[in-house]
Amino acid sequence: MASAGAPPAHLPANKVNDEAPIKIETEDKAHQAAEAKVEPGSGQFINEKIAREPINGKAAPEGQITFNFENQPIQAVVQAILGALLHENYTIAPNVTGNVTFSTSRPITPEQAMPILQMLLGWTNNALVFKEGRYAVVPVKEAIPGNLTPRIAPAAIAKGYEVRAYPLKYIAATQMQKLLKPYAKADAVVSADDARNLLVMAGTASELANYQRTI
Structure with missing residues (x-):
């Protein structure tokens, strides 16, 4: 009787059984499970430097x-x-x-x-x-409608009523829209695009500057 672990008697010693399970090993790191990585945050959710800046209170000439x-x-x-x-x-x-x-x-x-x-x-x-x-x-x-298109120029150079596009990085556009609701006019938000993470707002130069400062 053949010993355990030896190939069947009807197969040559150097012939592999086609029905035996095949084990494939790879060193392709792209297919290996990604390792979890945790980085500590700063604990700051707003730009405190800008939030602490005093509003320009200089007396106008x-x-x-x-x-x-x-x-x-x-x-x-x-x-x-x-x-x-x-x-x-x-x-x-x-x-x-x-x-x-x-x-x-x-x-x-x-x-x-x-x-x-x-x-x-x-x-x-x-x-x-x-x-x-x-x-x-x-x-x-x-x-x-038919008059204005979104721009990304500074609000200070706005001539009259204009539309500004604000690209966002750390918050969804619709979420920022909700946060701005108490501080913006009812018709200030033109669109909130989560796909491009873009908030489009309209107003005068003064209003747009306030919206940008709040964002």
Whole structure:
């Protein structure tokens, strides 16, 4: 009788049994199980340096311009600031409406007039859009379609109402949208794209700067 471990008697000693199990060994590390790796985090979930920076509280330079609008139609305000003062070309959509009351407690400079105009337009649900070398005053709901596209330039150089794209790295776009809800206007978020992790927001230069600081 053949001993255990020896090939069957009808097979040559150097012949392998085709029915025997085959064991394959490989050194291909790409197919080996990945090792778990744990790295300690910093424990910081916000940019504390930016969060601690004081808001610019410098006194604005005193100018020679004063405003005193008492329940004035927004069209008259646009003409006074954008036309008579800043000498800009502009159009006003026929469905722009609203009256405002505003006065300056101290004289301002021409550079301060534009942010004031945008603020007054925002009070009446209107917006100032710069397109093709001139400004257009339109209802805010009509500011984006056909007029604006997302940009990634700094908010400080925005001319009127604009759209900004914010690429995110450490949080999903829809989650950031939820976090911004208490701090942003109701129509500020244009889109939140989780596939590209991109948050698109609209507003004036001042509003966009605040959104970016919060993000």
